[in-house]
Every structure is written in structure tokens, then in C-alpha cells.
Amino acid sequence: MSANVQEVTDATFETDVLQSDKPVVVDFWAEWCGPCRMVAPEIEKLAVKYAGTVEVRKLDVDANPQTAMKYGIMSIPTVAMFAPGEPPKAAVGFRPVEALEEAFGLSALSAGTGT
Numbered sequence: 839m840s841a842n843v844q845e846v847t848d849a850t851f852e853t854d855v856l857q858s859d860k861p862v863v864v865d866f867w868a869e870w871c872g873p874c875r876m877v878a879p880e881i882e883k884l885a886v887k888y889a890g891t892v893e894v895r896k897l898d899v900d901a902n903p904q905t906a907m908k909y910g911i912m913s914i915p916t917v918a919m920f921a922p923g924e925p926p927k928a929a930v931g932f933r934p935v936e937a938l939e940e941a942f943g944l945s946a947l948s949a950g951t952g953t
Contacts, residue, residue, distance in 0.1 A: 842885035846895040848902040854895060861921040862893040863942065866911045868900045873932045874915040881917065883935040884944070891947050892919075919944075 846854045846864065855862045865881045867874035885894035899906040899914055909918065909926065918928040919942040929941040939945055 840882055840885070842889065843881055843894050843896055846897050846902075846905075848904040851897070851902075851905045854893075855920050858893055858920075859922060860891065860893050861919055861942075861947070862895060863917060863919050863938075865894075865896045866899050866906055866909075866914055866916040866918065867896055868898060868914055870900075871914050876932045877915040877917065880933065880935045880938060884938060887935075888944060888947065892944065 843865070844854075855864060863881070863884055865874075865877060867877070881894060881896070884892070888894070897905060899911060909928075911918075913930050915932065916928050916930045917933065917938055918926045920926045927942055929938055933941065
């Protein structure tokens, strides 16, 4: 993990993601997954661009199967956004940062931040 993208686990998902007062983008991944390694730099870009506005986390589905099962994560990489009071939105497979921003409507969040 990087300083910008923290790991979340089955034990911390409720507190770190569901109870967050900010939107949280979660990268569901596994060590053996090649496309997951391709997504990692895009997730890092999101974390840097939306620092202070959106939390960005990674969840290893092999080490944390309960959360992956609960949210029906059948394919990885899956990147999902959990916004307070809204159902989660998911993007399956490799997506460049621009496609993730579009899928989750993140550009509206950065409009007032000068980024």
C-alpha cells in the first residue's frame, strides 16, 4: 500500500468505509491478479487528485472474503465507490483514471477544489 491508499479489511470495512463521512473508493484486488496491478497506478492517481475529498482504500479479496462476498464481487479488479447515503457504484475490470472519474461522477467533487 502507499501513503495515499490505505488497506481495509473485513474487520475495518464498516468503520473505514461505510461509516465514513466522505465518499470512499475501494479497489477490490488480489496479489495474483495481473489486471489488478494495472489498476493500482490509476487508484494512486485518484487518491492524489481527490485527497481530502474522497478516501481511497484497497481490499485484498483473498485475505478478506467476507466483504467481497457481501458486495457480490465476482470479478477482480473491481473498483467501487461507497458514498454516504447512496448505494455503491462499481466498475469491473481495468479502467484508466478518467473512466473511473466518469463512472463515479468524481469530477463534480473536484470542481470546487481547484484541481
